[in-house]
Amino acid sequence: MDLDHHHLSSLLHFISTILALLLLVHHLLRKSKRDQKKREPLEAVGGWPIIGHLPPLQALQPPHITLGNMADKYGPIFTIRMGVYKTLVVSNWEMAKECFTTNDKVFANRPKLVAQDILGYNYAMIRFSPYGSYWRQVRKIATLEVLSHHRIEKLSHVRESKVKICIKELYELWLKDNSVVVEMKNWFEDVALNLIFRMVVGK
Known part of the structure; x- marks a missing residue:
């Protein structure tokens, strides 16, 4: 009888210890989640x-x-x-x-998506490429060869000529019809896009 009572006491002690550990882990996990939500x-x-x-x-x-x-x-x-x-x-x-x-x-860094893989030619385009040695190299080339101050100044004549052409087109439209309406938002978008293509690919 004493032996059974001893086993029962040991079992209850073991169960209470396990429950205390589970409660402690549960409390720590909830606290971690609350702290994470506070940081987000x-x-x-x-x-x-x-x-x-x-x-x-x-x-x-x-x-x-x-x-x-x-x-x-x-x-x-x-x-x-x-x-x-x-x-x-x-x-x-x-x-x-x-x-x-x-x-x-x-x-x-960017997430790898199927659409970016297809549209970006296996992440070859810098816009879709994930961060890594390839992305750093392409960014360096773009910074030095396309976006550097020297390169932009060298292509200033392209910007001037393209803006003159676009203004001339507006003037010719006005000569044909003095009441012509021009959507300036689309016009500026076209000018900017033409400038980018002209300066990057030469066309």
Whole structure:
């Protein structure tokens, strides 16, 4: 009888120890999740299932106005969902500087998607390429050969000639019809796109 009582006491002691450990682990996990949620930026409300915050960004007003209104409401850093992917929105220059200097490697990387693999020719295009030695090399070439101050100054005649041609086309339209209406937004987009192609590929 004493032996059974001893076994029962040992079993109860073992079970109580296990329960105490489980409660401790549960408490630590909940605390870790709470701390993680505190560190995560606030997510904007109004997201839809699956498509996220795409409907508000497709409103009548431009997307940057919508994001600016969200920044006024949620602060300089918050998240939205572009489809099923969470996207960080930063509207403070100090935070943006930290993103692109201190943590630039993290923000330079991109998720590998099937669409980017196909459209980017197996991630050969810098826009779709993940961070790595190839991306650094292509970025270096683009910075030195396309976007450097010397290169831009060297191609200043291209910009001048292209803008003159576009203005001349507007003038010819005005000569044909004094009341002609021109959508300046599309016109500026065409000018910018033509300039980019002319300066990058020569056509």
